[in-house]
Amino acid sequence: MFLAIRDLRRGARRFALLGSVIALVALLSTVLSGLATGLVTDGISGLRALPFDRIAFQKGADATFSRSTLRPDALRQFEKVPGVEASPLGASFVNAAPVNGGPRLDLAMFGIPADSFLVQREDARAALAGKPGLVLGEELQKQGVKVGDRYVMGGSNVELPVLGFTFAGTYGHAPIAFVRLDTWQRIQYGSDADGRFSAVVLSGGSRGIGEAADRTGTVVISKEASYAGSPGFTAETTTMTLIRSFLLVISALVIGAFFTVLTVQRTRQIGLLKAMGASNGYILRDGIGQMAILVALATAVGVAIGTGVVEILSRGSAPVELSPRSIATVSLALVAAGIAGSLVAFRRITQVEPAIALGAEA
Amino acid sequence: MTTTPNTLDRNSNPTGRSAGTAALDLRGVRVAYPDGPDLRVVLDDLDLTVERGEMVVIVGESGAGKSTLLTAAGLLRRPDAGEISVAGTATSVLSERRRTQIRRDHVAFVYQSANLLPTLTAIEQLEIVGHIRGERSAVARARAMELLDGLGLAGRKDQLPAQLSGGERQRVGIGRAFMAEPTILIADEPTASLDPDRSRAVVELLRSAADDRDIATLVVAHDEAPAAAADRVLRLEAGRLRALNGTGAGPTVKM
16 A cells, blocks of 8 residues: 555645545434434333343234234233243323423333333332332432422322332333232223233243233233334334445445546556556555555544534434444444445456557557 | 478577577567458567567557557467567466466556546556455565555645646556566556656656666657657567667667
8 A cells, every 4th residue: 555645745736625524424323323223212211220021012013012902811911931930011101291381291101010120120119019109210209309309190089199219211202100900900091900011021931922922812922022112113223224334335336436536637657656567456455455454444434523513412402322343333334435436437447458558549 | 481490490480589488589589460351460470579578669550559569568469470578488388377477477558548447546456457466465565555655646646637637647558567577567658648748757767667677678769758768669560670769679789
């Protein structure tokens, strides 16, 4: 890369435009990546935090809690499967109005029995086993909600005190509120609950689960597959993936177009190098090396600025989150897009005739 | 004109010498370009031998095919027929990769407009030749410095082509050709864009390539200066070479 490096250094101005475009794409990709991860976390972190492997929904529910209603006999079928722990889970969205005034809360309410394997901490178990009340996600504490505050659950007359806070996460962009299953049933169905709940969560085992599902008319899916039921989850991840893919395609095209023009401009220079005895490989290494250096530098700058933007955004209410892994993914994807985009351009290098160095018709 | 290199009768060539010893040997070379529906024959059964240490100048009308002759002799294009041997190696049957290697190891060019790489300094124009040849960078730099020094350009070594005068650029171009330690140096009107003083300096350098470096030097010239220093002057006419200064297209007679 004897020539490539000197060319970059001394012709910095001609590369500045492309560098800026790549840096901007990298910036945008980083922020979008942060937003995508953040949205996923905001959508399903509450579900992800629960210690289960599989989940059984009513047939046709499509992993959506509001479409799934199961009864205790379904739970018993799963409890009979050897090696499997099963727990009912009631899940619904509820609007909670504070009794003594203040902002209303949108909550993703998870109802579980106090002795469920889902409740792992002793203090949480004790809190749920006692008088009915809410165990809220800790982010609500930061918003000023206090232990002892009382809320009326929308759609019912049930009034509940805040019992405490835990790391609960969010579901469908709403903070989680844990209540005991019978409390959830009272809020959801009033006095006519009949033991109903939304789904059965399962831990451990594998053999016999399918048969139990057949007997109960349920569909058992993996924990990860159940994320798709979170409101907006599929749409959000699809949109983000689409935008990021477009960005990659755009940067591949921009880089490809730039290096095509550059290669055409350099036709005579390439002919000269060939006349000097440089092989196609030598010239290709030079060109690809130059592109890789440029893309790597510009990407580094863009990702660095993007990380800063995500950091600033994360102080506000935007759901952003950036891991070293997603930074690496963004960077590698851009470099790969650059190489893919410039392949067409570099193919021209091999087609340049050395004779043009002498100004002769090739 | 269907002569192929394999069937060429070497004894029939006018110089009567074998291809094995000459630095550059063209035998029955034919190049034709499509010209509308017709074919325009530019080089027609052309023979030429240039020995190491010999300076041959080719003159001719514009469009006579002088540049075509240089591109063929420098292995930049394959002739339509005939054989070109460089340092004893017949090249017609070789792959493009191998021809590129022979160019790298045996052939260097000096162009009318110097043809320097715009983003390299004077010394780097020479160093890149070493880099292409796989030379260690310290070795290449030392050789480049020595050559520039010999060309009186040591003080200009860090200048870019745009900062050099036309004469300086041409001397850097010649330095670059020397850097390749070639068997053959091919120069395409190297003095055409220079004033008489600078032109004379360039001709002296080309002459020294033949005399001091034992390089077979083939020069195409429009003006008088190079011809005056040549061992032989040949005129390219109707696709063939004709001796002008009485020595004939035969064995070298040094002046």
